[in-house]
Amino acid sequence: MTLRVNGKVVTPTGVIRQGCVEIDGDRIRAVAEYPSVRDGHWIVPGFVDMHTHGGGGHTFTTGDPDAARQAAAFHLRHGTTTLLASLVSSPYELMRAATVAFAPLVREGVLAGLHFEGPYLATARCGAQNPEHLRDPSTAELTELIRLGDGAVRMVTLAPERAGALEAIRLLTGERVVAAIGHTDAGHEQTRAAIAAGASVGTHLFNGMRPVHHREPGPVVALLAAPNVVCELIPDGVHLHDGMLTFATSVAGPERTALVTDAMAAAGMPDGGYELGGQAVTVADGVARLDRDGAIAGSTLTMDAALRHAVAAGIALPDACRMAATTPARAIGLGDRVGALRAGLRADLVVLDDDLNVLRVMRGGTWLD
Template identity: 40%
Template sequence: MQSEVKGYFLTPDGQVKKGIASISEGKIVRCEFDIDSNQAEREDEGVIVPGFIDVHVHGGGGSDVMDATPEALDKISATHGAKGTTAWLATTVTQSTMNTDRAIDAVVAYMKSDRNGKAGAQVVGIHLEGPFLNPKLRGAHREDFVCLPDKAQFIQWCERAEGTIKMITLAPELEGAEELIREAVRRGIVVSAGHSDATWADMEKATALGVSHVTHLFNAMRPLHHREPGIIAYTLQHSALTADIIVDGIHLHRGIVDLALANKGADKLLLITDAMRAACIGDGEYGIDGFQVTVRNGEARIHDGTLAGSLLTLDEAFRRMVQLHDVSMADASRMASTNPAKLLQLEAIRGSVAEGMKADLVCLRRDGAVSWTMVNGRFVYRSPE
């Protein structure tokens, strides 16, 4: 059965045009666009953009990936789907091998089931954040489970995951990282440097081995220094590396976001949430992976003041880039949709509004709020307003 979506679309050429997208079996089968000629009507109807893709999500709506249940994954999918995310990587935290196994098993089963994408955003893979992190820069990851890179353990997780691991964050300067990076690259898994004390020389070696991305740039990594520029300067200077940023106004100063934009450009940056359990819930006390997390005024912190993820959603990240950083809607869409699709090698089916692409669409009102979200041609969210 074929359906149609009419309105103002952000097209692949970066323009907003009035048009019609015909949808069949979850895909866009035909697009017809005209040049936008009615600004007032456009602002009233909103703009339809490609669905957001978040490569770093731990939780939301009171649930966490490490809960390892289909109900938790439904809740996270629905929570972020209501905020414009149509695809996401279920992201683990550093936990015991047994708990990581449980989380992987739960995600694999969920991705095989017909639940995936029904409640909201579709899980498109797993992101292992840890446990191969630098203990000095572990953030809110458990010190007792952080460890050196272990190729055998990584292979065991890859086999358990049946090809669903799409990304791993590790500290490339650690002993054993070289072998693990080679193995991940051989399997087509994105290797991202993060929670790292890597020097400039460490990053030169890491990128030669296949590290291609950097996790939450500036956060949980060696700070910039004029005699040892380290991972931050290396990332800003090398166009081959992409990086993601958390633009919640807490993790990064506005000037630092502008610095990243000036040096990397919109083509090399991704917007992520790093959202934790309390996203879209609010202030309170939360038990997360062995930590007591206090959420107050939009900030999630453990007992020593360390940030424990964020409460950010991608609609807010998109809105902040446009309204606070003078980024065009087209560039914000690149960072929220197109670039993540490219990173995960999904650009043939996701990340733009065009024929042959999945019908993953989001309608944004004039104020940047989500009017509706569509996943695989189905409306998974409609604003009550």
């Protein structure tokens, strides 16, 4: 039986203002103009968040599968139909345990994979990462995690200036795991070398990176300039000034910039005390900061709020939708399955009102009610 969802349909090529998404089972059968539609809601692709640590009071960072299931359910209610569970810098034992615990959730489809943000990061740019756990990349550790995950490990963020980083990047890309550059004090040429080795994502561009200087462009310029690199952007008005958000988007284009939340457990929760990777965090006025030094500790963002913020900053809705779904899906190797309203892809969509608030969410052809 074919299900039809009518409205203003946002596709990878633009908006069909009198449109219809036809769904057969869990797949999109067709996207077409439907002249009888009048003033429908916005129909946009289900969001793809390639960088989130938790939400709704639940975290991915402890490796608890029940907490992971609850965090994924929280973000699903906000339109995120595909996400990576991001961990923070941890001892290897926790990385291993989390891989074993989350792999069944990946097979079940609750998670799209794991993202290890660290521990192979620069101490000078650790941000909210626990400096006690930072260390040089280990190909032995990575090889074991990839084996244990059996396809669950999808992305690893590392600093290219650390000893062994280029070898680790080559290992990851050879195993079809995305190598991302982040929390780095690398220079321009070091970053370019990492990109040449196969790194294809810039983790929350600008944040946790050596800043741009006119005599040493650093990692930001190298990542923005590389045609094969997707740059994550956190559009919450805290991590990035809106001018930097729109500047980066204008340089790399929506096909190479991805909106991410970098959310932690406090997303959707009241202000107060929380933790991230074993470190105390206080959320005040919706902004999460470490107690020890005031560093920004992830965000309280959701992807629907990220979309609204990007559009309010001046990014056109079709471009913002591409940045919230199509580009991140491609960046993590899932562009042939999800991330766009296109025939043959999984039927993931979000119905928004004219203020871009979520009205309904569909995942795999089934409405979330």
